[in-house]
Amino acid sequence: MSITIAKRKRQSPDDARATAVAAARDLLRDEGMGGVTLKAVAARIGRTHANLLHHFGSVAGLHQALAEDISLTVSRSIRAAIGKRRRGEASARDVVNTMFDAFHAERAGELIGWIALTRQRQALEPLITTIRSIVEDFRESGDQRPMDRVTLGLVLLAIGDSLVGEEVAEATGLARIAVRDDAVGLIKGIVGE
Structure with a gap:
């Protein structure tokens, strides 16, 4: 029996940022600014906290x-x-x-x-x-x-x-x-x- 690991589609940096910002907009609308965290955005788009830190530097950057x-x-x-x-x-x-x-x-x-x-x-x-x-x-x-x-x-x-x-x-x-x-x-x- 073999294990298959699903690969995530690789996005360009601009596309990755746009996806994260769109998720942040959804969180703002659904949960308010208190819900717009790196962790919440990462969870919503299936990325890691570290990945978002790479793209935005901090929650302030997001x-x-x-x-x-x-x-x-x-x-x-x-x-x-x-x-x-x-x-x-x-x-x-x-x-x-x-x-x-x-x-x-x-x-x-x-x-x-x-x-x-x-x-x-x-x-x-x-x-x-x-x-x-x-x-x-x-x-x-x-x-x-x-x-x-x-x-x-x-x-x-x-x-x-x-x-x-x-x-x-x-x-x-x-x-x-x-x-x-x-x-x-x-x-x-x-x-x-």
Whole structure:
């Protein structure tokens, strides 16, 4: 009787990192940031803890890669909404809804909060880069309005809403959607209609 050992399919380093980040996204969605550990990701993808250390260096490296991946997804959604707004195909409310929905769907508030609270500030760099690029995108189009102030307010509101929006809305007795109304009011208050 012979024993056959199943071989794992060898992945390129980029594919291995992408697989691990996808598993981390699933864990974030299913279990929250507390569940996004090297051990949990390794178990989910059938790799070893050491293998993930090789690719990310530490759990902070994994969190930064996760932040990069989520920042790209959120950025694409927001840029598409802004493009539609510029073409007259969307309202300010559509942009706000897209931003809040993207932050909520990607659990961005929890990710950002966890990174900040665990003092992994370098892992916030992808988010900071995304925000800078959105502001620069407005400036490149010749828009002279203070879109940096609009972006600051919208991002902070979207982070808070994605993190504790349901609970705070319930505590105030308001519908959760009220903060989106306020976000549109912020835009109009800073840059007008």
